[in-house]
Amino acid sequence: MAQTRDDFEVIIIGGGIAGASLAYFLGERGHGDVLLVEKEAQAAYHSSGRSASSLVEIDPVYTLQQLKMIGGRFLRNPPVGFAENPLLDPIGVVLLFPESHWSAIEQAAPVFAEDGMSLDLLTPAEASARLEGMLVEDQFAGAVALPEDGYVDVHELLSSYIRSARRAGAEVRFNTEVTGICVEGGRCSGVVTPTGTIRARTVVNAAGAWVGEIAASAGATAVEFTPRRRSIVMFAAPEGADTRSWPMLWSDSHNFYFRPDPAGILFCPMDEEPMAPCDPMADDLVIAEGLERLRAVAPRLVPRTLGRRWAGLRTFSPDGVPVVGEDTRLPGFFWLAGQGGCGIETSPAVGRIAADLLLNGATESFDAGLLAPGRFG
Ligand SMILES: Cc1cc2nc3c(=O)[nH]c(=O)nc-3n(C[C@H](O)[C@H](O)[C@H](O)COP(=O)(O)OP(=O)(O)OC[C@H]3O[C@@H](n4cnc5c(N)ncnc54)[C@H](O)[C@@H]3O)c2cc1C
Structure with a gap:
């Protein structure tokens, strides 16, 4: 032995x-x-x-943005022989910004591009067009598209x-x-x-x-360190929508993100409840509140019934x-x-x-x- x-x-x-x-x-x-x-x-x-498995390089914390950009380069071009399948599906990410943040984003965009980030600024109408016109355009002042970001195969x-x-x-x-x-x-x-x-x-x-x-x-x-719970829920895409070409949609000001998934839509209400280390469960109330915020931005997406849900801890220094x-x-x-x-x-x-x-x-x-x-x- x-x-x-x-x-x-x-x-x-x-x-x-x-x-x-x-x-x-x-x-x-x-x-x-x-x-x-x-x-x-x-x-x-x-x-x-339990993560949402996304690569979203823009981050309010510049150190994290730099780490994500280095990570992104590896995920797009891993060393030969490292993986058997692609690590990243670049479905694209669209981030919505309110009036209060938009001019700062317009100023920062060329700096991010100089750092090597691939990004485009979009009007509300252009952003909505990326999701088959699902977005209420007066809910945000502009959007940033990250065409090379997307879904990581964890x-x-x-x-x-x-x-x-x-x-x-x-x-x-x-x-x-x-x-x-x-x-x-x-x-x-x-x-x-x-x-x-x-x-x-x-x-x-x-x-x-x-x-x-x-x-x-x-x-x-x-x-x-503070572990903070985050919940995720899956639900069906609206009838008639072809989500295969949709990007991930992210809005810090509305506190949610969602992305297309083969099983429908993956939605996150961006909860941050602090808790002791554990095996957490998704919080239905937090999900319901998140769906109300979604209703303001993309009313057609709000589902009648919910599918699988789960939660995990994100641990912060x-x-x-x-x-x-x-x-x-x-x-x-x-x-x-x-x-x-x-x-x-x-x-x-x-x-x-x-x-x-x-x-x-x-x-x-x-x-x-x-x-x-x-x-x-
Ligand atoms: C809902 C949700 C969405 C997220 N979305 C994203 C995203 O889109 N993109 C992204 O990059 N990140 C995302 N994250 C964050 C990401 O999942 C975490 O940052 C990452 O998984 C942390 O990895 P880790 O290895 O530190 O922790 P873990 O994956 O928790 O690994 C730590 C391991 O240590 C083990 N362990 C603990 N104590 C002991 C012990 N005493 N002896 C032996 N083993 C022990 C545990 O069992 C555990 O398996 C998300 C997280 C959540 C919860």
């Missing part, structure tokens, strides 16, 4: 998109002495398996990360909960699991909504930006946390940065200070 190994160079806690992306980028650099541990029976059971992305990491030597253990962090001589030296202790030079905290609990049990820097890097108080304890609402689309950027920092203590691909755990003192 094969012996179960209990000593690795790197242990990654969490088999979501964050942990999987780091395992991939470590393997890509020839570092396969990696163990990925996941408490559930499968990868992506929590946030990563299953393909995640399984490609894990497949490549395994090829490079990484081991993945499901049904393995980390119940404690080992610290020896002021350094993190491994993890405790129900079947024993596993040693490592570096332990990575990529536990999604549970990152705060893991850090507290290690005695690492106390960063206050105090400034809303991911936390990536070695802990300043506990050497050997490495953060890969706080992916918030964009952990899928930013994973190719953040996974690469994390691998660079873990292996070399520095990265050329980003200003790592913006992500450093030390920014929270």
Whole structure:
């Protein structure tokens, strides 16, 4: 019988998109002495398996916008042999803006284009035409179309990360909960699991909504993370509509987004209810309120009956930006946390940065200070 190994160079806690992306980028650099541990029976059971799977590069937080743009380049053109199917379906995204924001967007658009973002400014009539005239045009002052953004195949992305990491030597253990962090001589030296202790030079905290609990049990820097529930509901497209050519539609001022899906329409009321780490359920009241906001903008879309609904947690650091890097108080304890609402689309950027920092203590691909755990003192 094969012996179960209990000593690795790197242990990654969490088999979501964050942990999987780091395992991939470590393997890509020839570092396969990696163990990925996941408490559930499968990868992506929590946030990563419940997302709306979109790439929307415009973001009010510029650091996130930059990470999304790096992620977008990877999703459009992954390395040869990485994935078996396309990672991105560029159905396009249309974002609506109110009068109060429109002139700022008009000014920012050339700057975004210079950064390499592909975008077009649309009048309300042009935006509505992209959705077969479904939009009430006086509900917004203008819109931005992102023609190269769209729907990410999360299953393909995640399984490609894990497949490549395994090829490079990484081991993945499901049904393995980390119940404690080992610290020896002021350094993190491994993890405790129900079947024993596993040693490592570096332990990575990529536990999604549970990152705060893991850090507290290690005695690492106390960063206050907030998991926030987000609900999604599916329903049928309006009769006669051909949604196959529709883009995703996003409106921060109305607090919802939706996109076409083979099963109809995927709708999100953009709820942000803070809660302790858990397996959350969709909130029907929040969905009903979101559909009332949808009624103001696209009344024909409001359904009579609802289909499948679900919810997941999006976990935010105090400034809303991911936390990536070695802990300043506990050497050997490495953060890969706080992916918030964009952990899928930013994973190719953040996974690469994390691998660079873990292996070399520095990265050329980003200003790592913006992500450093030390920014929270
Ligand atoms: C409704 C919704 C819509 C979203 N839409 C988008 C979107 O359109 N685009 C986008 O980019 N992002 C989106 N997101 C955000 C995205 O899903 C998250 O940012 C991302 O999945 C976070 O990945 P993660 O690996 O950090 O967390 P997770 O996927 O939650 O992975 C963490 C893993 O750690 C495991 N774990 C925890 N504690 C332990 C332990 N003690 N021992 C072992 N394992 C442990 C958990 O079981 C879990 O599997 C959305 C999220 C939600 C909920």
